[in-house]
Amino acid sequence: MTTKSGPFDWSGGHPALDLVNTLDERPSQAPVENLAVYCNLVRFTEAAGLIGSSVAANLRPLDGPACANALRGAQKLRESLYAVLTANEIGRPIKPAALDAIALQVRRAHAARTFVSTSRSGVVAQRWISPASPEVPLHACALAIESLLVSADWSRIRKCCADDCEVFFLDTSKARRRQWCSMQNCGNRAKQRRWRRGQE
Numbered sequence: 001m002t003t004k005s006g007p008f009d010w011s012g013g014h015p016a017l018d019l020v021n022t023l024d025e026r027p028s029q030a031p032v033e034n035l036a037v038y039c040n041l042v043r044f045t046e047a048a049g050l051i052g053s054s055v056a057a058n059l060r061p062l063d064g065p066a067c068a069n070a071l072r073g074a075q076k077l078r079e080s081l082y083a084v085l086t087a088n089e090i091g092r093p094i095k096p097a098a099l100d101a102i103a104l105q106v107r108r109a110h111a112a113r114t115f116v117s118t119s120r121s122g123v124v125a126q127r128w129i130s131p132a133s134p135e136v137p138l139h140a141c142a143l144a145i146e147s148l149l150v151s152a153d154w155s156r157i158r159k160c161c162a163d164d165c166e167v168f169f170l171d172t173s174k175a176r177r178r179q180w181c182s183m184q185n186c187g188n189r190a191k192q193r194r195w196r197r198g199q200e
């Protein structure tokens with residue numbers, strides 16, 4: 001359970017997986033796009049803790065072709081990660097095109113960062129070179145994906161066991177037996193199905 005706001009699914013347990021899950025109901029005929037407009041992307045990256053609230057406040061009112069491009073870039077990046085996760089899930093080789101697309105955005109994201117000294121002497125922080133650039137949320141997503149690919153325990157990344165759910169999550173449970181994106185949703189539905197079968 002999470003208290004994070006918005007229409008987003010926060011059961012991923014990692015911002016990059018939460019990003020993949022922003023396209024909801026993937027197995028259906030009509031998946032629900034929760035990153036439909038640019039301000040959704042800003043809202044997601046802020047709520048996921050990928051950009052700060054002051055950066056987000058400046059980006060939220062932006063509109064225009066650069067914002068549309070950044071949004072498309074984030075959706076494409078998300079689908080590249082989805083391709084990687086799906087290949088891993090079904091035990092197929094990962095297509096180099098998906099990894100190349102991610103690597104390109106990761107390189108661009110690193111180029112958008114710089115170091116600054118903070119008020120305390122000898123302390124250095126990383127910042128966006130142009131925090132008002134519409135691409136900042138796209139870069140933030142790329143860096144989240146990089147952290148997942150480089151540091152996550154891949155044996156813990158799984159897809160929800162429900163047939164009609166493609167939510168991915170990081171299983172951080174001690175027993176490593178998490179099956180459902182959420183107990184409230186898919187877990188309960190499975191319980192009800194088992195109960196109904198028992199009644200037949």
Ligand SMILES: [Zn+2]
Binds near residue numbers: 161162165166182186
């Ligand atoms: Zn599920």
